[in-house]
Amino acid sequence: MLLANQPLRVDECNCNAMRRASRQITRFYDAHLEPTGLRITQFLTLAVLDEVGSAAINALAERLDIERTAMGKMAGFLERDGLIKIRPSPTDGRSRLIELTEKGRRLHAEAAPLWREAQRQFEQLNGAKNVTELRRGLRKMVVGSLATSSSED
Amino acid sequence: MLLANQPLRVDECNCNAMRRASRQITRFYDAHLEPTGLRITQFLTLAVLDEVGSAAINALAERLDIERTAMGKMAGFLERDGLIKIRPSPTDGRSRLIELTEKGRRLHAEAAPLWREAQRQFEQLNGAKNVTELRRGLRKMVVGSLATSSSED
DNA sequence: GACTGATAAGAGCATATACCCATATATTTA
DNA sequence: TAAATATATGGGTATATGCTCTTATCAGTC
Numbered sequence: 001m002l003l004a005n006q007p008l009r010v011d012e013c014n015c016n017a018m019r020r021a022s023r024q025i026t027r028f029y030d031a032h033l034e035p036t037g038l039r040i041t042q043f044l045t046l047a048v049l050d051e052v053g054s055a056a057i058n059a060l061a062e063r064l065d066i067e068r069t070a071m072g073k074m075a076g077f078l079e080r081d082g083l084i085k086i087r088p089s090p091t092d093g094r095s096r097l098i099e100l101t102e103k104g105r106r107l108h109a110e111a112a113p114l115w116r117e118a119q120r121q122f123e124q125l126n127g128a129k130n131v132t133e134l135r136r137g138l139r140k141m142v143v144g145s146l147a148t149s150s151s152e153d
Numbered sequence: 154m155l156l157a158n159q160p161l162r163v164d165e166c167n168c169n170a171m172r173r174a175s176r177q178i179t180r181f182y183d184a185h186l187e188p189t190g191l192r193i194t195q196f197l198t199l200a201v202l203d204e205v206g207s208a209a210i211n212a213l214a215e216r217l218d219i220e221r222t223a224m225g226k227m228a229g230f231l232e233r234d235g236l237i238k239i240r241p242s243p244t245d246g247r248s249r250l251i252e253l254t255e256k257g258r259r260l261h262a263e264a265a266p267l268w269r270e271a272q273r274q275f276e277q278l279n280g281a282k283n284v285t286e287l288r289r290g291l292r293k294m295v296v297g298s299l300a301t302s303s304s305e306d
Numbered sequence: 307g308a309c310t311g312a313t314a315a316g317a318g319c320a321t322a323t324a325c326c327c328a329t330a331t332a333t334t335t336a
Numbered sequence: 337t338a339a340a341t342a343t344a345t346g347g348g349t350a351t352a353t354g355c356t357c358t359t360a361t362c363a364g365t366c
Contacts, residue, residue, distance in 0.1 A: 010200050010217070013268070014275050014288060015182040015193050020218045021291040022175035023353075026322095028296040029168040030354090039321065040168050047163050058344065064163070065173045070323050072346060077321075094331045094344040115166070122167050125295045134294065135167060137287045138174040142278045143181040176323075179352095183324085192351065211314065223353050225316060230351075247314040247361045 025122070032118035036111040041066070042078060043115060046100060046108040049084065054099040056089065083107060178275070185271035189264040194219070195231060196268060199253060199261040202237065207252040209242065236260060 010016060029040040038046070041064075048063050049055060055063070061071035075098055078084045083104035089095035100108065123131050163169060182193040191199070194217075201216050202208060208216070214224035228251055231237045236257035242248035253261065276284050 010197055010204070012272070012288075013193075013197060014272060014284060015178050016197055016217065017288045017291045018171075018175045018178050019194070019352095021294050022171045023218070023220075024294065024296045025168050025171050027354080040166075041172070041322070044163055044166060044169055051163070056344075057346095064169065065176070066322085067176075067324055068344085069325080069346070072344095074322075076346095089344095092332075092344075096345075119165070119167060121297070125297050130290065130293075131167060134290045135165075135170045137283065137290055138170045140283075141174050141177065141287065143177045143275070144278050172322095180324080194352070209314075210316095219352090220354055221314085222316070222355080225314095227352075229316095242314095245314075245362070249315075 028122065029115070029118045032114050032121075033111055035114065036107055038107065038111055041074065042083075043108070043111050045071075045074065045078065046083065046104055046111070047115075049098060049100045050105065050108050054097050056092075056095045056097055058095075060098065078104070181275065182268070182271045185267050185274075186264055188267065189260055191260065191264050194227065195236075196261070196264050198224075198227065198231065199236065199257055199264070200268075202251060202253045203258065203261050207250045209245075209248045209250055211248075213251065231257070 026040060033040060033043055036043075044064055045060060048060060057072050057075060058068050060066075060075070061068040064071070066074075075084065075086065079086055082101055084098050085101050086096050086098050089097050126134070179193060186193060186196055189196075197217055198213060201213060205216075210225050210228060211221050213219075213228070214221040217224070219227075228237065228239065232239055235254055237251050238254050239249050239251050242250050279287070
């Protein structure tokens with residue numbers, strides 16, 4: 001019962017450890033992508049579009065596990081910068097399809113090797129084994145239904 | 154060399170895995186803290202202040218590894234809500250000391266068991282062993298000097 | 307004491323994220 | 337077929353984060 005009176009161990013906060021690491025690695029990858037002016041999230045969006053050709057906002061959001069309204073806003077920035085074009089879906093009047101412009105394709109092609117270098121360096125710094133384990137640990141992390149409700153409208 | 158022409162494996166992006174997990178766990182902890190109206194970052198700031206009593210913006214930022222200007226802004230919100238008070242440092246005219254108000258102390262005390270519950274549930278969902286390993290993996294992650302330059306003005 | 311370099315903090319600008327509420331379209335049900 | 341329900345998207349609001357540039361104060365050196 002003495003535990004109740006002890007100060008919180010901020011260092012033991014799982015969420016803090018995660019957010020902290022996330023900020024660090026984001027800065028790392030963003031710095032690598034900096035010559036293209038892209039942030040990692042933007043780059044990944046371009047990458048998904050490059051892979052699937054064309055996708056609706058929600059599909060993109062699901063693929064990258066980003067909140068859909070956030071994805072919609074980011075799509076706006078990418079369109080503003082001429083990297084994507086957005087058009088209504090021919091089969092669903094509610095839906096909008098996003099695809100890369102030629103400019104977006106080129107920028108993606110320019111950014112891809114930079115991303116690969118970031119991946120390579122990250123592995124070099126941490127060891128391939130550690131990175132694989134870390135990614136596996138992240139992937140299998142479970143948060144239950146409490147925090148996933150936001151993914152469903 | 155065929156690798157150069159293959160689509161990016163978004164699923165293999167370390168940064169994406171990390172950000173994704175960070176978003177998930179943030180939602181999880183935020184949901185637990187929701188009755189207090191605090192977000193996890195705000196709560197952790199209150200917790201550090203509860204622990205050390207009084208701290209300058211930069212010290213807080215360092216402790217939580219948050220960019221100092223971001224910390225300054227968040228301190229503004231906490232002050233606006235009456236949870237902290239900010240006063241000039243008696244020993245350094247450039248510095249401002251932050252400490253909890255009585256209201257902040259109470260809210261922290263209310264939020265602490267919610268945070269503990271989030272910790273407990275997270276461990277229950279993932280297994281204590283997995284959580285410890287995950288936290289260790291996050292803590293020992295290295296990003297080199299490229300992405301840490303932002304911590305130095 | 308004057309000057310130089312370092313440091314504390316913040317305003318500005320921009321992206322990222324999440325939730326709430328609303329509108330419009332599609333699907334299902336009665 | 338009409339009504340009810342589900343779904344796609346976005347505006348609004350708010351916090352989080354990071355970089356750049358700026359101002360003011362402190363510390364060290366001469």
